[in-house]
Amino acid sequence: MRFELLRQRVERAERRVAACSDRAEASRGAFATAWKRGWTPSRIVIAGLVSGFLVGRAEPLSRVGAARWLQMAGTISSMLATLRAAAASEEAGAAADEAAQQAASVNQGVAAATGQEPAVPPEHAFEAQAATAAPVHAPSPAEAATELSER
Numbered sequence: 001m002r003f004e005l006l007r008q009r010v011e012r013a014e015r016r017v018a019a020c021s022d023r024a025e026a027s028r029g030a031f032a033t034a035w036k037r038g039w040t041p042s043r044i045v046i047a048g049l050v051s052g053f054l055v056g057r058a059e060p061l062s063r064v065g066a067a068r069w070l071q072m073a074g075t076i077s078s079m080l081a082t083l084r085a086a087a088a089s090e091e092a093g094a095a096a097d098e099a100a101q102q103a104a105s106v107n108q109g110v111a112a113a114t115g116q117e118p119a120v121p122p123e124h125a126f127e128a129q130a131a132t133a134a135p136v137h138a139p140s141p142a143e144a145a146t147e148l149s150e151r
Helices: 003-038 041-058 060-064 066-114 122-132 141-150
Strands: none
16 A cells, blocks of 8 residues: 555544544533433432432441441541640640730830839749639540530
8 A cells, every 4th residue: 555545544534533522522511411400409309319218228337337337437526526625725725825925025015114123024924924813724625525516
């Protein structure tokens, strides 16, 4: 065969592939549009009811052990609550440190304005404030988790 004849065959095959590809893309677009239009609220509810019925009849959790799945879900939720409580505790500690620093700077500012030495050294300002205030204790993990779940 001549080279020119082979080149013409390849070009024709490429045009056919391009045409088939264009038709497939158009068909896919039409199918996607029809699929989206077909899912009306009533059909979604009916599909949910049918699938729920079929899953209930199959009882997949009884074969796997539903008690284990429920126990695992409870453990995971407890773990997430503990992690949230730990994060809240760290944020509270950072806020307390920041408050101590601000109290120390205010104490120094007042002392500088009046020309006197600070009544409490800056490094002990937070301790002096804590001694005069009501005792503060960190919440237990259960209290912190309850507080987070109520938000």
